[in-house]
Amino acid sequence: MKILSNTFLFKRITILVSFVIVTLILWNTFTIFQKFKYEERIRMEILGEAQKELSNANLNSNIALPDKIITTNKSIPLILVDDKGEIIYANNLDSIKSLNPKYLQKQLAIMKVQNQPIEIIYNGKNKQFIYYKNSDLLNKLTYYPLALILILILFLGVIYLFFSSNKAAETNKLWTGMAKETAHQIGTPLSSLLGWIAILKMEKVDETYIHEIEKDVHRLNTIANRFSKIGSTPELKKENIVEITKQAFDYLESRSSKQIAFSFYSSDNNIYTKVNEELFGWVIENLIKNAIDAMLRKGELILTIENTPKKVKITVSDTGKGIPKKLFKQIFKPGFTTKKRGWGLGLSLSKRIVEDYHNGKIFVKKSELGKGTSFQILLDKI
Incomplete structure (x- = not known):
């Protein structure tokens, strides 16, 4: 009973610890996701300022820094549109598919859902907007907790199979012990019955009755032998x-x-x-x-x-x-x-x-x- 109680307690602790691990994984992933998302927003705002500097530049302006900021963005897909909603250019999207206006409009719709646009104002009145999607790294991070949860489920499944097989082994051991004990217990009255049969033969009781009793005694002996073989090859x-x-x-x-x-x-x-x-x-x-x-x-x-x-x-x-x-x-x-x-x-x-x-x-x-x-x-x- 103590073993069963300890096993049950261990199962409950395992389930509780697993629940805590899943909660921590989800919370940690959510925190990291939000942090990455915020950093990508800052990068887009900096890129918007760089775009503004380029638009306001003249022949004497130094455009090396804003140009470098724009060209080094290799991970965040974006689309630049004017105040009328017309697409000016797209970056970090499929170069071949981007030749199709319908593809760009579809990507723009996705960007509008995912993130608020970055507004760029030129000369106090002209406006442009930068729409952008989450980077591949951020998208992969979204599926990261699912992978961890699947691993955890697999781990719990292995634990469950271990306990199930262990329980089955304990049950088989119990049945084997009971079978062997039954065979042992039958042996005592069998010896006594054999003695009574010998007495009946000495008393010259009808051989037909004795023969039938001997058959049943032989049957009991067979049953005892069967039970004694359980658990062994x-x-x-x-x-x-x-x-x-x-x-x-x-x-x-x-x-x-x-x-x-x-x-x-x-x-x-x-x-x-x-x-x-x-x-x-x-x-x-x-x-x-x-x-x-x-x-x-x-x-x-x-x-x-x-x-x-x-x-x-x-x-x-x-x-x-x-x-x-x-x-x-x-x-x-x-x-x-x-x-x-x-x-x-x-x-x-x-x-x-x-x-x-x-x-x-x-x-x-x-x-x-x-x-x-x-x-x-x-x-x-x-």
């Missing part, structure tokens, strides 16, 4: 997949509603592949149990094994309520379930066993609402 051995599948099929058939018609078909009696017998049997049982639940314990269940040149195809079909196509992938996610009871772990666990441990594939082959569903498993042959 299982050992794969060359096995007859038909025999393993048939064992799981027969066990559930004998303990299911008689209103369900079970059918088992295999193209060959012996098909070999590398599997872990206990874990793969768990997958088959999960698929059969899901099929039984989907049919509300009444219908037809068919399991087929097809031997192809490279793959073994195992298909479990039912005549249940079916699955909407949009849920075909979602049903394999941990925690997803359409049942009122259950934790939604059966199919996700089956997917992990088949795809992560056996390098196979499990998917919904087909499903039709009100008619049934077919799941298929693909495994590599030896």
Whole structure:
């Protein structure tokens, strides 16, 4: 709980610090933008004075300084117009496009929106106006905070993924610990049951009853072994997949509603592949149990094994309520379930066993609402 509390506190601090950083970035950028804009305004006012000096100059005037001020402006686009609005000349605009009067008028309209014009008065009565746009540097500065915010969002995304993966790892560790503890706890009553079976045999109880009890004890032992393997890489051995599948099929058939018609078909009696017998049997049982639940314990269940040149195809079909196509992938996610009871772990666990441990594939082959569903498993042959 202390770890979770510290993690939650760290997340809140991270969000707060990120918010402060974004605010400071925006404020700092706004301040710099305004400063640059003010400096460009001063430069345009100085340029206006230089233009005025040139217009009032005579043959004896020294025009070197005002001329230099005007010619050194290489960054701020401007248009000089007279008091009637006629364009006198333009500077720092596209030289080819500037030959088109419509282009100049369009640029002039933009300049009128961006900045107030610089007024130049000659001889106390003649007027000219300098209109100008923001420089490229100022325009780039406008997008600077967006770039920084995107970087910050990326940074937060990385932090979020880190915490999510860390949380998932903690959850997996918790489930693994619970599974192993369950296997350990089952071991004690199993040993006791084996002792009681020995006593029953000595008492010469009906062998049929003892045989059924032994089957259930063996089943409990299998379950314990399955849980003990969670979280560790299982050992794969060359096995007859038909025999393993048939064992799981027969066990559930004998303990299911008689209103369900079970059918088992295999193209060959012996098909070999590398599997872990206990874990793969768990997958088959999960698929059969899901099929039984989907049919509300009444219908037809068919399991087929097809031997192809490279793959073994195992298909479990039912005549249940079916699955909407949009849920075909979602049903394999941990925690997803359409049942009122259950934790939604059966199919996700089956997917992990088949795809992560056996390098196979499990998917919904087909499903039709009100008619049934077919799941298929693909495994590599030896």
